[in-house]
Amino acid sequence: MTESNQPPSPQLDAVERRTLVALFDTLLPAAPATDGAPPVPGAGTAGGDRYVEQLLGAFDHDPPRIWAGGPSSGRHGGEDGFGRFLELSGWEAVAWRTRIAGWAEAYRTGLAQLGEDFGDLDDGERATRLDRLDESFRELAFEHACEALYGDPVYGGNADSAGWAAIDFRGDTAPTGWTDDEVSHPYGEAGPPW
Amino acid sequence: MVTDCDAVIVGSGPGGATAAHEFTRAGWNVVVLEKGRNHLLELEPPFGPLGHMSNDELKFTRRHVLGPDPLLEPRSYRRGVDDGERIHVGDVNNLPSTVGGGGVHADGKLPRFREEDFTLRSSRGPVEGADVVDWPITYADLEPYYAEAERLVGVAGEETNPFAAWRSGPYPMPPGADMFGATLSAPAAERLGLHPYRAPTGANSIPYDGRPACVNCGFCGYYGCPVEAKGDPVALLRAALRTGRCRIVPEAMVVGITRTPDGRTATGVRYLDLSAGPEAGDPPVREVRSGVVVLAGGAFETPRLLLRDDLGNTSDQVGRNLMVHFQTLTVGAFPFRVFGASRGRSVTHVHDDHIVGDAAQDAAARDAGLPWVRGGLVEHGGAAGPVQEALIYGPGAHHPEAMRDSSLRERLWVFTMQGEDLARPENRVDLDPTIRDAWGGPAGRMTWSPHRHELVASAHAGPILEAVLREAGAEWTVTSTSPPVGGDVSGHPMGLAPASRHVVGTARMGSSPEDSVVDPECRLWDCENVVVCDSSVFCTSTGYGPTLTLVALAARTARLLVGDPLSAAGPGSGHR
Ligand SMILES: Cc1cc2nc3c(=O)[nH]c(=O)nc-3n(C[C@H](O)[C@H](O)[C@H](O)COP(=O)(O)OP(=O)(O)OC[C@H]3O[C@@H](n4cnc5c(N)ncnc54)[C@H](O)[C@@H]3O)c2cc1C
């Protein structure tokens, strides 16, 4: 597996990026820290734009940045294999290029529909613009926002694993995983907090 | 006849891998043709893991890494002819299309069937509107092969299920660690009179067969195992490769079975060499000549291949009697984390009570005008990962708090009943009249809707399962089914097609060529050097996962062919 280090060509211009961040932050907004729980970042601010950039520009890299490698990320032992993206077959590349071309078009049209000033609007006005948005784009953006914030950071989103930290999710765990005790008795002797 | 190998095997999932192992062990040379990519193991010595499997929710559940990509290989679905030609195109019941097939990402609950499962017609009787039959073989015929399958795959389990059939020996491994949620739900089930037990599972609880023990990574069902603790089917494929008599060819899509002029004997297969890539235009067509052809493409793709090749169908039974488990999904949210979605093997406990039935279940059947109903194995397990959870809540201001609260993931415990589906000829796989795959082949179409039996069994079990979850400490419970039934189901989050990946019955085994596709040794009645080594041959769906049984059947079929059948031990052999 080889990977070129060439910088990705930007898929979105600065205005589109800004609108996208605002869009993702509206769909999956931030929440402040509460007693004992860290803050939840907005999906846009936590790297949603980088996630979409990387996805739409997946074929600017060799191998394309569609499927991260394995078997471990190095965060819990083992080597960092996630950064070695997997090769696609020729036919898989056809499918992914088709899919990505459709998404790129959807972003171009959808972000334009939202308007350059979308990021400056208050919640009510944003909601009105969102209502007017093509439903299929709204669904696509929501799916990508969820993937960006709660997927592995190797795909460009979930900056500093902040999405996972917010929900106290370790993310990948291999190759160390969890001990039998952590699996069967996570609350130790005390048992669960009934 | 000049041949390239003794047997060519179509598909490298648990069925094909078992056949490859048994043939090569007996000295046969085999070629395994697999339409999907290889992410599993090196195909040259030392046949080590490729290292592609990982704890990565996007890669496995959102980006089709194990295939098939529905843009290249769409399927279609309709509930019945009243739906017109189809109501959905895309992913329908897809199992991975990759070296190792569905075994790669299954979480591998591998129970045996019970004696009664093979004699359903004789023991329970017919049901109007369904085609309930006995299998032409019995549990006793299959028992030695069940033992072989457990040994080959590596099954960890315990013998505490009071309803289990007799066994000739113990499980090869003790069970692995109990998931925390199961330490609540299993005792609760017992308190309400049910009989949960630790699920027989194809994941190592201790180092076994040169592979390590499971590390409870929490990414089991729908994920390939990053440490190779799951044995099915990598153990079988590696064993076959190590003999030096097995060649696995990925990206080889079989599109036809070549035959002698009278059509009665297969001479090999034709396949599309997808590895040539789109640059080559239409994929090159290649041939493998072989003494025996093994069809192991799974219960959806095997009938698709037979139908597109017009083989084996003088009975008009190919593709018919498609059965999938009717799933009853009962969830309960606890006031604290149960860690079901992040630690352990997805499911660690099960119970069989709704298969066996009781007076109340019999009464529910009678009230519905049915002679009997049987539910299915209930899996006690965790929920899906955070991306899937995030999608459920929908966009908006509530989202961050819902995720932190995690009532649908970390606080959720799930019972999935894999409800027995009765065979009906109109439930079937056939060829879609217009949808094509990327290479011009007709897409497979599923026509399926549940019989009233499934609905009654589900409706009866749902409240019992909710009561168990409340007894275990759940704050609230709710039950749904897949596929959804009743009312407006158009926006159902799991889609309209059944979500079950337990697909069986489309090339039924029988005693007569008039009403079955294969004989009791799984040979096509119409072409006897073609055998079927997947769950297509099942006569009933039972309420159990199909995989151990299809592996046992594949081992039996292959051993009968090489002239080395296992002898039965008999119920008096020291084990229950
Ligand atoms: C998430 C998940 C969990 C599961 N858990 C369980 C469980 O707990 N217990 C259980 O019993 N079962 C389980 N299953 C089901 C299990 O995976 C299947 O029963 C099993 O994989 C079927 O094995 P098979 O060999 O018949 O077919 P498959 O595994 O489907 O393998 C068939 C292979 O043949 C290839 N193929 C098909 N057609 C062609 C062709 N024309 N040319 C070349 N290659 C072809 C396919 O690409 C595929 O790789 C689960 C499935 C999933 C998805």
Ligand code: SF4
């Ligand atoms: S839970 Fe165990 S068997 Fe399952 S994928 Fe993780 S390590 Fe492998």
